[in-house]
Amino acid sequence: MKTSIATVSVSGNLPEKLEAIAAAGFDGIEIFEQDFIAHDGDPREVGDLIRSMGLEITLFQPFRDFEGLPDPLRAKAFDRAERKFDLMQELGTDLLLVCSSCHPDALGGIDRAAADFHELAERAARRGLRVGFEALAWGRHVNDHRDAWEIVRRAEHENVGLILDSFHTLARRIDPDSIRRIPGDRIFFVQLADAPLIEMDLLYWSRHFRNMPGEGDLAVRQFMRAVVATGYSGPISLEIFNDQFRGGRPKTIAKDGHRSLVALMDDVRREEPAAVLDFPPMPQRAVVENVAFVEFATRGDEADALENLLQTLGFKRSGRHIAKQLSLWRQGDIRIVVNRETTGYASSAYTMHGTTVCDIGLAVGDAAATVARATSLGAQPFSQPIGPGELDIPAIRGLSGSVVHFIDEASGLSKVWSVEFEGADTPHDGAGLKRIDHLAQTMSYDEMLSWSLFYTTLFEMRKSPMVDVVDPDGLVRSQAIEAPDGALRITLNGAETHRTMAGNFLADSFGASVQHIALASDDIFATSGALAACGFEPMPMSNNYYADLAARFDLPPALLERLRAGNILYDEDANGAFYQLYSRPYAGGMFFEIVQRTGGYGGYGAPNAPFRIAAQKRLMRPKGMPRR
Ligand SMILES: O=C(O)c1ccc(O)c(O)c1
Numbered sequence: 281m282k283t284s285i286a287t288v289s290v291s292g293n294l295p296e297k298l299e300a301i302a303a304a305g306f307d308g309i310e311i312f313e314q315d316f317i318a319h320d321g322d323p324r325e326v327g328d329l330i331r332s333m334g335l336e337i338t339l340f341q342p343f344r345d346f347e348g349l350p351d352p353l354r355a356k357a358f359d360r361a362e363r364k365f366d367l368m369q370e371l372g373t374d375l376l377l378v379c380s381s382c383h384p385d386a387l388g389g390i391d392r393a394a395a396d397f398h399e400l401a402e403r404a405a406r407r408g409l410r411v412g413f414e415a416l417a418w419g420r421h422v423n424d425h426r427d428a429w430e431i432v433r434r435a436e437h438e439n440v441g442l443i444l445d446s447f448h449t450l451a452r453r454i455d456p457d458s459i460r461r462i463p464g465d466r467i468f469f470v471q472l473a474d475a476p477l478i479e480m481d482l483l484y485w486s487r488h489f490r491n492m493p494g495e496g497d498l499a500v501r502q503f504m505r506a507v508v509a510t511g512y513s514g515p516i517s518l519e520i521f522n523d524q525f526r527g528g529r530p531k532t533i534a535k536d537g538h539r540s541l542v543a544l545m546d547d548v549r550r551e552e553p554a555a556v557l558d559f560p561p562m563p564q565r566a567v568v569e570n571v572a573f574v575e576f577a578t579r580g581d582e583a584d585a586l587e588n589l590l591q592t593l594g595f596k597r598s599g600r601h602i603a604k605q606l607s608l609w610r611q612g613d614i615r616i617v618v619n620r621e622t623t624g625y626a627s628s629a630y631t632m633h634g635t636t637v638c639d640i641g642l643a644v645g646d647a648a649a650t651v652a653r654a655t656s657l658g659a660q661p662f663s664q665p666i667g668p669g670e671l672d673i674p675a676i677r678g679l680s681g682s683v684v685h686f687i688d689e690a691s692g693l694s695k696v697w698s699v700e701f702e703g704a705d706t707p708h709d710g711a712g713l714k715r716i717d718h719l720a721q722t723m724s725y726d727e728m729l730s731w732s733l734f735y736t737t738l739f740e741m742r743k744s745p746m747v748d749v750v751d752p753d754g755l756v757r758s759q760a761i762e763a764p765d766g767a768l769r770i771t772l773n774g775a776e777t778h779r780t781m782a783g784n785f786l787a788d789s790f791g792a793s794v795q796h797i798a799l800a801s802d803d804i805f806a807t808s809g810a811l812a813a814c815g816f817e818p819m820p821m822s823n824n825y826y827a828d829l830a831a832r833f834d835l836p837p838a839l840l841e842r843l844r845a846g847n848i849l850y851d852e853d854a855n856g857a858f859y860q861l862y863s864r865p866y867a868g869g870m871f872f873e874i875v876q877r878t879g880g881y882g883g884y885g886a887p888n889a890p891f892r893i894a895a896q897k898r899l900m901r902p903k904g905m906p907r908r
């Protein structure tokens with residue numbers, strides 16, 4: 281099965297689009313006519329350029345407002361088609377996409393349309409070309425793939441077939457399983473797009489909000505399962521109209537597209553075992569067991585400040601690396617590595633971002649298989665020279681240059697602490713922090729889809745709905761990506777302006793990275809007391825916040841007073857309660873959060889976020905100081 285993508289999906293001029301598409305690993309492209317017209321170059325040369333990059337032209341599109349017209353418009357439509365057939369022959373492609381008519385004079389009538397397609401197919405056949413019919417969701421008379429199929433069937437010509445596009449079917453809530461009734465050899469082409477569920481005009485939704493399969497909310501997988509069940513074996517092509525992608529980096533968009541397609545086909549293979557798919561197999565999504573470690577790259581005074589903060593959080597240094605300037609800090613099941621190396625990867629991360637989380641270690645069932653899946657999805661394996669006595673721990677590059685290591689029991693990699701570190705790796709209770717609850721990564725809003733696709737295609741993780749967080753100086757979008765049992769929880773925070781707390785951090789750290797780490801306690805009040813004894817200074821919350829808590833919830837006065845006294849934030853959902861306590865920001869806006877979940881509370885305290893951010897900004901911008 282060939283992978284393909286429409287040129288309209290990627291930003292840039294035609295050569296830039298082609299280069300990005302070829303580099304991402306696609307087999308072919310759909311030429312979107314506008315991209316060709318905007319290019320100044322002979323069609324034969326364009327065709328040769330495309331083939332020289334190892335790409336095939338799988339389709340030329342769109343041909344609009346063809347079927348059901350009265351003469352003389354009908355005759356003109358056929359003349360127009362002949363010109364496009366000339367162009368297709370020069371480019372070197374044999375398939376034309378005809379999308380259903382939106383013409384105000386189109387007459388309708390299934391048999392009239394079928395007769396038009398019979399004649400068009402006859403003309404195409406004379407040149408060895410084929411035509412495919414696609415129902416646009418907003419087509420005047422034809423806006424359902426089942427009607428398009430009836431027209432193709434009645435056209436009775438082997439040079440006309442059906443073109444399916446997941447957006448048009450799913451946006452109209454047409455049951456994708458109706459595709460299972462169509463013979464696979466009569467489907468000439470399949471286009472895929474996802475989209476976020478937003479109530480709006482279908483045309484506007486389609487032209488501005490489509491995204492890659494898995495990035496939106498449509499049942500693209502169910503659609504594709506139905507397609508492969510028909511026996512269809514032609515190209516699978518992404519056709520994504522998206523305002524954000526039009527302004528994005530061509531290479532990133534194309535790579536994300538390829539990743540989404542490969543992951544989708546892997547899911548389809550597993551869920552539709554009877555279908556024959558010539559797609560290379562890959563290991564299934566990795567189940568993350570826990571966050572094995574978080575590593576900071578840091579230096580000098582900043583490193584001292586970080587270690588000091590870790591001590592006030594109840595951590596103890598429990599090991600030093602046998603050869604490198606790494607120290608291991610422990611509490612409960614949490615491991616934090618402080619890396620002060622001046623060469624190697626962590627050192628470059630420090631140079632780039634300042635003190636930063638440069639590496640995340642995840643415990644998985646099979647580390648090598650996880651890297652194999654990641655590589656199939658287009659991720660880059662990561663390695664650096666290994667010193668004597670050190671273990672070769674499989675790793676990949678995450679996004680924005682970060683590194684993710686995979687640790688497993690089977691290969692002995694979980695023993696890395698006793699092998700590579702001197703000193704006892706013994707757990708201790710400290711202030712009662714047990715495990716990492718979540719990691720919060722900050723990025724520009726444009727990068728959020730890439731990151732959520734990265735996590736959801738590689739790991740067994742789900743995304744929860746996007747929430748808006750109000751910062752006094754702008755809006756931040758936040759989305760959680762979670763493993764089913766909470767073994768790994770990541771919140772993605774997308775900043776649009778550098779004046780927000782998140783945007784400021786992003787600008788200061790030159791790129792996306794972890795802005796805060798949330799550590800879980802099973803008794804936040806005991807932890808709060810223990811932290812005070814360690815010299816921890818919580819971020820102060822306002823009286824207004826606690827007055828509002830009293831109004832929002834039915835909290836006993838004594839509990840409310842304990843919350844206020846400890847600067848602890850509170851939230852509830854249908855399942856349980858959530859307690860939060862924040863450190864003061866350090867090193868360019870990073871911070872720690874301490875949380876307790878009771879009764880299966882599933883969120884992240886989003887209602888509290890605006891007040892937490894305002895409190896942090898008060899600390900960072902003392903009273904009376906104008907903002908930068
Ligand atoms: O928005 C459109 O007009 C349009 C054109 C061609 C397509 O294949 C499509 O899905 C939409």
Ligand SMILES: [Mg+2]
Pocket residue numbers: 414445471519
């Ligand atoms: Mg389409």
